[in-house]
Amino acid sequence: TEPLVIDGVAMCSRLILGTGGIPSLDALGAALDASGTELTTVAMRRYSPGEAGSLFELLSDRGIRILPNTAGCFTAREALLTAELAREALETDWIKLEVIADETTLLPDAPELLEAAEQLVTKGFKVFAYTNDDPVTALRLEELGCVAVMPLGAPIGTGLGILNPHNIELIVARAGVPIVLDAGIGTASDAALAMELGCDAVLLATAVTRAHDPARMGAAFRHAVAAGYLARRAGRIPQRRHALASSPMEGRPDL
Amino acid sequence: TEPLVIDGVAMCSRLILGTGGIPSLDALGAALDASGTELTTVAMRRYSPGEAGSLFELLSDRGIRILPNTAGCFTAREALLTAELAREALETDWIKLEVIADETTLLPDAPELLEAAEQLVTKGFKVFAYTNDDPVTALRLEELGCVAVMPLGAPIGTGLGILNPHNIELIVARAGVPIVLDAGIGTASDAALAMELGCDAVLLATAVTRAHDPARMGAAFRHAVAAGYLARRAGRIPQRRHALASSPMEGRPDL
Amino acid sequence: TEPLVIDGVAMCSRLILGTGGIPSLDALGAALDASGTELTTVAMRRYSPGEAGSLFELLSDRGIRILPNTAGCFTAREALLTAELAREALETDWIKLEVIADETTLLPDAPELLEAAEQLVTKGFKVFAYTNDDPVTALRLEELGCVAVMPLGAPIGTGLGILNPHNIELIVARAGVPIVLDAGIGTASDAALAMELGCDAVLLATAVTRAHDPARMGAAFRHAVAAGYLARRAGRIPQRRHALASSPMEGRPDL
Amino acid sequence: TEPLVIDGVAMCSRLILGTGGIPSLDALGAALDASGTELTTVAMRRYSPGEAGSLFELLSDRGIRILPNTAGCFTAREALLTAELAREALETDWIKLEVIADETTLLPDAPELLEAAEQLVTKGFKVFAYTNDDPVTALRLEELGCVAVMPLGAPIGTGLGILNPHNIELIVARAGVPIVLDAGIGTASDAALAMELGCDAVLLATAVTRAHDPARMGAAFRHAVAAGYLARRAGRIPQRRHALASSPMEGRPDL
Secondary structure, three states, X not given: OXXXXXXXXXXXXXXXXXXXXXXXXXXXXXXXHHHOOOEEEEEOOOOOHHHHHHHHHHXXXXXXXXXXXXXXXXXXXXXXXXXXXXHHHHOOOEEEEOOEOOOOOOOEOHHHHHHHHHHHHHOOOEEEEEEOOOHHHHHHHHHOOOOEEEEOOOOOOOOOOOOOHHHXXXXXXXOOOOEEEEOOOOOHHHHHHHHHOOOOEEXXXXXXXXXXXXXXXXXXXHHHHHHHHHHHHHOOOOOOOOOOOOOOOOOOOOO | OOOEEXXXXXXXXXXXXXXXXXXXXXXXXXXXXXXXXXXXXXXXXXXXXXXXXXXXXXXXXXXXXXXXXXXXXXXXXXXXXXXXXXXXXXXXXXXXXXXXXXXXXXXXXXXXXXXXXXXXXXOOOEEEEEEOOOHHHHHHHHHOOOOEEEEOOOOOOOOOOOOOHHHHHHXXXXXXXXXXXXXXXXXXXXXXXXXXXXXOEEEEOHHHHOOOOHHHHHHHHHHXXXXXXXXXXXXXXXXXXXXXXXXXXXXXXXX | OOOEEEOOEEEOOOEEEEOOOOOOHHHHHHHHHHHOOOEEEEEHHHOOHHXXXXXXXXXXXXXXXXXXXXXXXXXXXXXXXXXXXHHHHHOOOEEEEOOEOOOOOOOEOHHHHHHHHHHHHHOOOEEEEEEOOOHHHHHHHHHOOOOEEEEOOOOOOOOOOOOOHHHHHHHHHHOOOOXXXXXXXXXXXXXXXXXXXXXXXXXEOHHHHOOOOHHHHHHHHHHHHXXXXXXXXXXXXXXXXXXXXXXXXXXXXXX | OOOEEEOOEEXXXXXXXXXXXXXXXXXXXXXXXXXXXXXXXXXXXXXXXXXXXXXXXXXXXXXXXXXXXXXXXXXXXXXXXXXXHHHHHHOOOEEEEOOEOOOOOOOEOHHHHHHHHHHHHHOOOEEEEEEOXXXXXXXXXXXXXXXXXXXXXXXXOOOOOOOOHHHHHHHHXXXXXXXXXXXXXXXXXXXXXXXXXXXXXXXEOHHHHOOOOHHHHHHHHHHHHHHHHHHHXXXXXXXXXXXXXXXXXXXXXXX
């Protein structure tokens, strides 16, 4: 298995976790361990310094990198301030950029997102851009210099899976940076599908943190991402409209 | 992970492989190893004794059980003869019962299948019944005494995945014996979905044996089955029509 | 538009309605009128002679043929008795054959269905066979002499639409008698799809009788069946993975 | 049936046709007649004045309104010039705004589109905005003053239908102006579904102009749009996971 490389950093795991929604730090630790993740995204606007401290310690103990995010930002300006704050607090140029249009849909606001991405890149940030599944916006984000583009499968927290696999395929087909399926994942087969469509990694939070058994679901996604990654590279059989015997009876056996 | 128990035999792997279509014995060995399977189905009508010998040796070396099957049988009578032959040759009561209606669709012939299952059970066979995805036929096969019921996801060799997940759910909901998704699987996410729908195991052949890299695909399915199994038991989040923040901003952080 | 011909009888409408579940005879009349149906199926076991009288009069006033059905029958024997009763009461050889496995799924019982069909044909009935979507069973019913084969889209009353379009296409591809999509239809696009898949007609009850406005839904289905019928014969464009301009800009305009 | 009202103009037909790709003016006339359309979109950049003359005459003879479009424009600036040209040539403020990102995907360029929409509205145009299916962009276009918002079902000319019905529902749920499903439609059931999802009208070109029999396909879509419109308003039955008899046998008949 080839490592995932983003901004020159190689990671063996292709599963990125969010931390929101988990009932306790213990549960989070167990889920992280089971998932095998090496990168975890944290909402900067959510934590008081003290609370963040415990979380960061938990991550640091496990050698898990932190990808701060701008969840809760509605404008490019808010996102920039949050990113600056994150850089200062965490001493990292990495930022997962979320610019949300409204609290009802939590969908990305494409123009604000593009504006924010451009400014952040100029300021030296390494931008992981959370976007809708529009192939045009995805390509623009790459052209602006984002180090990873992260299209959604479905709105955040819905667990609806990948509503438009065709768009994900279009995005992957033209991408020169890693594509990370982000948001909408509900269960293991969704993550496997994302990888089969050609995504380089999968990011999810709710699907693990709000599962009945987060640790077990973390393990499920670890396997799912590996499964989809391998299946993509193994070269699947084509889909056929008509049956084809695996053990044809005609002629001589060919084994 | 709980073992799969069929007819009192416990197996750690929930992936059953068919051998048809593989280019060589070496390739088969590599795929079997990568898949982690402990049970492999073999078409009795396909092999001459010599050829079968090499195959059986390969399986026996690995401690993989053989599930002989009646592929190529079009009537209950043919299936019974083939089963008797298998019992004698392999000294096992296990038989995967296939009674196919025609060579075009390779779809099971439900009345002949039920007839054959009844007779085989009477004769002391342990019947793994390959069937269409009709919930009524599936239940009948269990009532007749089959030790496992194996509905198809799609016609053999099509790689179309699970065409009717609703039927698979109906079958699982009423089943008292293991349900094995058999036929139609194309890639890893299909197998994960089968397990998430509640199947106890997945059987496939073409998806591995005719993949570009059978060993890698075998590994993919090993992960996929584990992923779906764990996800089912981890209790997935519900599907929601509307977004839900994983990191809600209102009020105090709850971590 | 070519008429639908079953058993030598030509009908202009390709929409067959059931009557169950309608709140009143008035509502039924309005729905029938709006739908344009020329054939309506009636559950023989459901009506007392007096009640049936009002219903039959309503149908007869409109020149709508009656297709008695064996709804509520669980065995071939019950179905035969009900068919005989219908023949006597309505002076018709036509019978819609339903043999249901249980009250929970209301799914057809394939072996009992085949048994009943064979006997009814022998006794001179013209059998419209309600079946699951198994292509093998569908073909058997035709071979037994049924005048129409009626596969389900989904279980009765679920409104889930056509769960397995692939099976419906397989059934249509091999059929020599009219194929009528029966059961599962929820809304207009489901009926259009059935016709696009090649069905010769659509039968539905609940989707009209339990709609908020049955008459309006009857009109919707009249249009939907016409739409699907015409679209199938108009030769649709192929599905393409990549965009194609309707108004290409290169070279000279071609209009 | 309520008329479709856009910018104060009422139309009985909810099917809008494009003219590109049709083999001849005669074929176009026949397709328009069969479709019942009252509004047709024409690519301004495609026609020389003489050619356009014949087309406009054909439309004018039938009393069909012309909706000029900016197909082939890649920037807001090009779109504005084309719109000005159309206004002068056709003496209408109506413009279907297309701003495409590239010739490969023909997908809308959201930021350029929003920019162009804003400027066109300022200049007094009545903008029908062709957009991707992003609910945020759709709402922005309405807020900018567009008289209709036209999300795609799939990329132009693909015939893939509505790839993300969930997004179309989100768009409809928040819309205060007519929503027209535009692009991607392949066959009748796609158009019926668009209306069932709550769209106010459907726009298509290729699906009719490149069908084997454009006139027949025009008729198919006329019925399909009516079917979906009526079905939406008739109040469909809910989807149920379990069967429900249309003719329950228990107790007294309720007819």
